[in-house]
Amino acid sequence: MSTIECKNVFFKYTDEQDWIIQDLSITIKQGEWVSILGTNGSGKSTLARLINALLTPTSGAVTVAGKSTDDEGEIWNIRQKAGMVFQNPDHQFVAATVRDDIAFGLENAGVARDEMLKRIASASERVGVDDLLFAEPHRLSGGQKQRAAIAGVLALQPDIMIFDEATAMLDPKGRKEVMATMKQLHERGITILMITHELEEALESDRVVFMEHGKIINDSKAEEFFQKPEFLVERDFHLPYFLQVQKHLVENGFQTNYLLDEDEWVKSLCTSNSRM
Amino acid sequence: MHIKFEDVTYTYMLGSPFEKRALNGVDVSISSGSFTAVVGSTGSGKSTLMQHINGLLVPTSGQVTVDSTVLQPGVKRKVIKPLRKKVGMVFQYPEHQLFGSTVEEDILFGPIQHGMSVERVKRRLPELLNLVGLHEDYLHESPFQLSGGQMRRVAIAGVLATEPEVLILDEPAAGLDPSGHRALLQLFRSWHEEHGLTTVLVTHDMEDAANYADDVIVMNEGSVKLQGKPIDVFREVESLTAMNLAVPPAVRIGMALRRSNWSIDVTNQSSEQLAEQLMTNWPEKGGH
Numbered sequence: 297m298s299t300i301e302c303k304n305v306f307f308k309y310t311d312e313q314d315w316i317i318q319d320l321s322i323t324i325k326q327g328e329w330v331s332i333l334g335t336n337g338s339g340k341s342t343l344a345r346l347i348n349a350l351l352t353p354t355s356g357a358v359t360v361a362g363k364s365t366d367d368e369g370e371i372w373n374i375r376q377k378a379g380m381v382f383q384n385p386d387h388q389f390v391a392a393t394v395r396d397d398i399a400f401g402l403e404n405a406g407v408a409r410d411e412m413l414k415r416i417a418s419a420s421e422r423v424g425v426d427d428l429l430f431a432e433p434h435r436l437s438g439g440q441k442q443r444a445a446i447a448g449v450l451a452l453q454p455d456i457m458i459f460d461e462a463t464a465m466l467d468p469k470g471r472k473e474v475m476a477t478m479k480q481l482h483e484r485g486i487t488i489l490m491i492t493h494e495l496e497e498a499l500e501s502d503r504v505v506f507m508e509h510g511k512i513i514n515d516s517k518a519e520e521f522f523q524k525p526e527f528l529v530e531r532d533f534h535l536p537y538f539l540q541v542q543k544h545l546v547e548n549g550f551q552t553n554y555l556l557d558e559d560e561w562v563k564s565l566c567t568s569n570s571r572m
Numbered sequence: 573m574h575i576k577f578e579d580v581t582y583t584y585m586l587g588s589p590f591e592k593r594a595l596n597g598v599d600v601s602i603s604s605g606s607f608t609a610v611v612g613s614t615g616s617g618k619s620t621l622m623q624h625i626n627g628l629l630v631p632t633s634g635q636v637t638v639d640s641t642v643l644q645p646g647v648k649r650k651v652i653k654p655l656r657k658k659v660g661m662v663f664q665y666p667e668h669q670l671f672g673s674t675v676e677e678d679i680l681f682g683p684i685q686h687g688m689s690v691e692r693v694k695r696r697l698p699e700l701l702n703l704v705g706l707h708e709d710y711l712h713e714s715p716f717q718l719s720g721g722q723m724r725r726v727a728i729a730g731v732l733a734t735e736p737e738v739l740i741l742d743e744p745a746a747g748l749d750p751s752g753h754r755a756l757l758q759l760f761r762s763w764h765e766e767h768g769l770t771t772v773l774v775t776h777d778m779e780d781a782a783n784y785a786d787d788v789i790v791m792n793e794g795s796v797k798l799q800g801k802p803i804d805v806f807r808e809v810e811s812l813t814a815m816n817l818a819v820p821p822a823v824r825i826g827m828a829l830r831r832s833n834w835s836i837d838v839t840n841q842s843s844e845q846l847a848e849q850l851m852t853n854w855p856e857k858g859g860h
Contacts, residue, residue: 336721336749383747437614464747467614467776469816493749532751537779537821537843544847550854562825566832568855 298361298377298455298487300324300347305356307342307510316342317353318510326455329478329488331498331518334507335531340491343507344458347489348378360456376405378456379449383464385441386433394420394436394444395429401448419451420444423477439470446477456487463497475500495528496536499556522556538562573639573658573738573770575602575625580634582620594620596794597634602787607764607771609781609802612791613816618774621791622740625772626659627652638738657686660736664743666727667720675701675718675726676711682734693733703763704729705755721752728756732763739764742774757784782806782820782840790815803840822846 300323307317317339324330332340345351346358349365360378363370382388391397395416402412420426423443433441442462449457459478463471475497482488490501498504504521506514508531514521521527525535525543535543538558545551555561582595594617602608612618623629624636627643630652636643641655663669672678676697683693698708704725710718715726728744741760745753761784764771775781781788781802788805790798792815798805806812806823813819826838826846836849 336719336752461747468818469613534750534754538825540843541825541847541850544844545850548847548851550851558821558825562828565829565834565850569829569832569834 297326299326299359300378300456300487300489301357301359302343302346303357303359305346305353305358307346307351307354316510317346319356320510320512322505322512322515324487324489326487327482327485328503329482329501330490330503330505331501332489332491332505332507333493333495333498333533338507339510340507341460342510344380344460344489344491347456348380348458349374350380372405376452377454378458379452379454380458380460381442381445381449381462383461385438385445385465388445388448389433389441393430393432394425394447397433397444398448398451401452405452415451415453416447419447422450422480423447424473437470438466439473442466442470442474443477446474446481450481454486456489457481458489458491460491461493462490463492463494471497495533495539499536519556523554525554574604574637575738575770575772576637577601577621577624578635578637580624580631580636582617582624582629583632584620586632594794595624595631598794598796600789600796600799602770602772602789604770605768606786607761607773607784608787608789609773609775609785610789610791611775611778611781611817613776616791616815617794618791619742620794622661622742622772622774625738625740626661627655628661657734658736659738659740660731660734661740662728662731662742662744664746665724666731666744667723670715670723670727673714674712675706675715678715678726679730679733682730686734688734696733700729700733704732704759721748724748724756728759735767736769738770738772740772740774743776744773745777745780760784776817778806778818778820782822790817806840807838 302320302322305317305320306315308315334340342351346353349371352366358365360374363374365374389397390400398416398419399412402415420429423446425440425444425447428436428440436444463474466474478488492498499518499522501518504516504518505512525539528535538561539554542551542554555564577598577600580595580598584592584594610618610621620629624631625638630643630647631645633645638655641651670678672681679697680690680693684690697711701708701710706722706725715723745756748756757780760771773785785802788800788802789796790805797815798808806820809819809827820840822840823838826836829836830838835853
């Protein structure tokens, strides 16, 4: 079990610079699926890097499973517990085949060969790249590459997975594949931290954290957050179309609250119409 | 400039064991002055298609005509070269192609290659930079100090500075945040109108195709499957779904509502318009 805890965290790269993260506190429990939203430059990616000890706070503390990211002796342990998947699928491959790529991380972690083979088999099967183990990365689609990257992280048996806009460079099919994989990891109890610009993706999560100027300005359950779409509209976020329509209906008193699943909403309209 | 593909086939690595046919007998016409979206899933041949428009690729068989230039197998370089000046290309992630030590140097590279008057382009730089949403103070900074989104704007300014007559955009907004995405597409649309360009937008974002294009071409497995006005193309829900393409939500929702007897227009209408129609036809309250 790995709880993530940030306490009064401040961060900047250089003294002259403004704070990138300022006085940020948050607790994330094992098994939560948290979306981190915010515009470019709001500090989302910095927060992710603070959590897996790629960066350490200028002041304040970040702990993962009670271990501080400031403790040099714990850094590798924390990175293994909190794995990260980045945006560009082409920047994450180091080896010539998917199998060697997954093995790379395991080798670095000093996993024995027998155990390594077992973990490669189970991680690749879980994310559905077991039939691609001998494929060369450039022959894979974007979605397949991202799933291979996820398998590489998964093989290290993390408690937490951080996705930093991991679907931004994918086509709609690739996005679906990666979202389905996240859902499945979530069901297995892995904590998911998902940095995204896509509200459709945030709708899938349990909790929404919204960042602005290095601070958290909203932290609530997803279903509560999306009941107030004005918050997003004011910040120039593009609401999914079915929520835009509902916004007009709510404002005109035809609907009292928002249904957050498109099919469910369409179905409710269809039922109300058949009752005429 | 009118663009015409006649029975164009293109095969990568012809004659090698890795031979792969990317275009298969493509016949398609893009009319002068139009804003055309080319949509298709990954591997559909849309990027191969667009690379024929400035002669980066030359047909394996068939021919491509751009204005008065004809590109056929074995076409000479001297035929292609003048075409490159007329056709501007914004590739995916154009910020990866920056190299200059200042923003100004980077933007001027294209115009210099095309033999344009440097002085004239320099005078227009502040205006151009403003247009892409950057302050002119950036001209003398290193592009590598900028954020990803700003770097992309610099790269785009470099293409616009060459004053192309045809503008080819390959997923220009990929990876930008929502407001950056919209700002960029609006920029291309207004540039298109002000300069009377022919614009080709390669995308898998159907909402962008619906919102910005006059004409849509749908590619699948190396062929053109559908072409027409956005709304006519988007009504082909079944074939689009079979090709792994998303139908714009207005059409998808409109059709589902129609099936349960709502009298709703199935068009690519705004959310406000759909809401209006729903409210007009709303069943009487308490009537169950």
